[in-house]
Amino acid sequence: MRPLIILPQLLGLVILVPLVVVVTLWLDARDADGPSVIFRGGVFTTGDIYQGSEPDWSFTENIRLVELQLDATQDSRTTFIIESNGRIFVTCDYMGTSLGRLWKKWAVIAAEGDGAAELRIGSTRYERTLKRITKGPELDWVIEGKTGKYQSLINHNLIANGEIWVFEIAPRSKT
Numbered sequence: 001m002r003p004l005i006i007l008p009q010l011l012g013l014v015i016l017v018p019l020v021v022v023v024t025l026w027l028d029a030r031d032a033d034g035p036s037v038i039f040r041g042g043v044f045t046t047g048d049i050y051q052g053s054e055p056d057w058s059f060t061e062n063i064r065l066v067e068l069q070l071d072a073t074q075d076s077r078t079t080f081i082i083e084s085n086g087r088i089f090v091t092c093d094y095m096g097t098s099l100g101r102l103w104k105k106w107a108v109i110a111a112e113g114d115g116a117a118e119l120r121i122g123s124t125r126y127e128r129t130l131k132r133i134t135k136g137p138e139l140d141w142v143i144e145g146k147t148g149k150y151q152s153l154i155n156h157n158l159i160a161n162g163e164i165w166v167f168e169i170a171p172r173s174k175t
Contacts, residue, residue, distance in 0.1 A: 084141035
């Protein structure tokens with residue numbers, strides 16, 4: 001009779017403890033200076049704003065993840081970065097489903113809004129604009145770069161069908 005009482009309690013602990021840990025980490029990350037690897041973070045509060053001419057982005061070839069903050073949402077996330085022909089890009093996968101668009105809401109906001117963003121690499125912040133790309137030679141560059149760097153399954157069909165969105169992280173226009 002005793003095991004029948006203990007078993008539900010143990011099962012409850014096995015579920016409850018990880019759930020409390022995850023929720024606590026998520027709540028803590030919301031206001032942090034940037035994201036964690038798993039959770040979105042708050043706005044960037046540290047790092048120097050880059051001043052000067054357009055950087056040589058080839059150094060990002062050796063960087064796996066960067067931090068990206070959308071001005072419209074006032075939160076940040078980590079993402080892959082692809083450099084090609086002196087320009088930089090990010091992709092947003094899983095956009096072909098309602099759940100994907102909810103999970104990756106930042107991409108919808110960037111595509112529908114002005115795309116104002118900051119990119120943080122190390123301790124340097126770059127004021128940028130996300131511009132969605134749906135056609136052009138840049139897509140070949142992104143596909144080649146992402147498959148080579150991340151062994152991704154990205155291809156033209158996934159982009160054309162809206163499953164994967166591609167954004168150039170372009171310089172922010174000075175107005």
